[in-house]
Amino acid sequence: MPFAIVAESTGGPEVLRRKDVVVANPGRGEALIRHTAIGVNFIDVYYRTGLYPWPVDRDLVMGSEAAGVVEAVGDAPEDATGDTHGEGMHGLAVGDRVAYTIRNGAYATHRVVEARHLVPIPDGVSDVAAAGGFLKGLTVSYLVNDSFCVEAGHAVLFHAAAGGCGLIAGQWLASKGATAIGTAGTDEKCAIASRLGYQHTINYRRDDFVRRVKEITADEGVDVVYDSVGKDTYPGSLQCLKRFGALINFGQSSGPALDFKLSDLAAGSFSVTRPILFHYTENRGWLLSAGRELFDMIADGRLEIQVNNVLPFEDVAEAHRIIEGRKTIGSTVLTID
Numbered sequence: 001m002p003f004a005i006v007a008e009s010t011g012g013p014e015v016l017r018r019k020d021v022v023v024a025n026p027g028r029g030e031a032l033i034r035h036t037a038i039g040v041n042f043i044d045v046y047y048r049t050g051l052y053p054w055p056v057d058r059d060l061v062m063g064s065e066a067a068g069v070v071e072a073v074g075d076a077p078e079d080a081t082g083d084t085h086g087e088g089m090h091g092l093a094v095g096d097r098v099a100y101t102i103r104n105g106a107y108a109t110h111r112v113v114e115a116r117h118l119v120p121i122p123d124g125v126s127d128v129a130a131a132g133g134f135l136k137g138l139t140v141s142y143l144v145n146d147s148f149c150v151e152a153g154h155a156v157l158f159h160a161a162a163g164g165c166g167l168i169a170g171q172w173l174a175s176k177g178a179t180a181i182g183t184a185g186t187d188e189k190c191a192i193a194s195r196l197g198y199q200h201t202i203n204y205r206r207d208d209f210v211r212r213v214k215e216i217t218a219d220e221g222v223d224v225v226y227d228s229v230g231k232d233t234y235p236g237s238l239q240c241l242k243r244f245g246a247l248i249n250f251g252q253s254s255g256p257a258l259d260f261k262l263s264d265l266a267a268g269s270f271s272v273t274r275p276i277l278f279h280y281t282e283n284r285g286w287l288l289s290a291g292r293e294l295f296d297m298i299a300d301g302r303l304e305i306q307v308n309n310v311l312p313f314e315d316v317a318e319a320h321r322i323i324e325g326r327k328t329i330g331s332t333v334l335t336i337d
């Protein structure tokens with residue numbers, strides 16, 4: 001019987017409950033996916049706790065990325081050229097392995113998804129790597145290419161360097177020839193971050209990261225800070241920037257940075273942005289090109305997706321406990337046999 005993991009209200013991991021569901025047939029422009037692997041992301045925690053407002057009155061199905069197999073395809077969308085079955089469905093066929101990232105709805109064994117969100121998974125990329133690396137890899141792609149275009153020689157500070165996004169970012173930044181400085185909460189996490197691209201690591205629960213960044217950069221500061229930690233790292237992140245540097249705030253795992261003021265940027269003519277992946281993925285052209293590049297990098301070994309926490313789908317509450325408790329390194333994936 002197909003089932004989903006739902007939350008009827010905000011709260012702790014215990015609000016996540018199994019619920020049997022009826023799977024709909026795919027409509028125009030849609031495909032039915034049988035999930036094999038579902039990525040767990042910090043955004044799931046934001047929705048569960050209510051930090052992010054719910055888009056529904058009750059029964060929220062969280063989960064924003066998954067991999068699986070196409071079980072059925074609907075008719076082409078009405079605006080597709082011609083209206084033949086299959087046209088406008090982006091070449092999808094039953095049996096294809098696909099990945100997607102959409103805000104919420106992925107904690108389910110089966111799901112009907114608009115075909116425009118689906119990207120084929122090539123041979124050489126496992127479903128677990130796809131589910132553990134799609135949302136996070138696309139995030140790193142836009143962070144280092146679009147939010148701020150990192151170039152060889154740039155000095156970069158990336159917080160939570162041993163997290164799901166962090167371990168992908170270290171490798172990507174190194175491949176661009178940047179000097180990547182990563183922060184992490186334990187020496188073990190720092191060691192893994194060092195192995196995966198970071199030239200310098202700082203245990204920011206023990207050491208003052210602002211002082212260490214100044215030492216590493218000979219007082220100059222970095223060109224860009226990628227900050228997804230929020231409350232605990234702001235305003236230290238700004239203090240690490242060189243003049244005209246950029247702060248990219250893309251999350252708040254420790255809570256929102258509440259005391260931000262525009263006038264803070266005057267200290268060094270800094271720029272700041274608060275980007276969201278889903279604004280990029282709405283553009284099918286961007287999604288396909290960034291998705292293909294990401295999967296190519298994984299398939300040919302340029303990018304290692306560290307999935308260190310693989311749990312059965314039913315253990316989603318435990319997955320929330322470990323990611324929220326800062327106990328994870330790399331990505332967390334739920335699997336369905």
Ligand SMILES: NC(=O)c1ccc[n+]([C@@H]2O[C@H](COP(=O)([O-])OP(=O)(O)OC[C@H]3O[C@@H](n4cnc5c(N)ncnc54)[C@H](OP(=O)(O)O)[C@@H]3O)[C@@H](O)[C@H]2O)c1
Binds near residue numbers: 042163228277
């Ligand atoms: N805006 C976007 O488009 C976008 C897309 C994807 C992800 N994100 C954000 O990127 C961040 C990373 O996401 P992820 O899924 O890869 O998670 P993650 O980095 O694997 O996990 C979050 C990490 O944040 C650190 N952290 C620092 N203070 C914390 C606290 N008080 N409580 C919990 N964790 C704390 C922990 O690492 P240490 O123990 O090493 O400090 C923890 O492992 C999240 O903030 C997420 O919301 C944003």
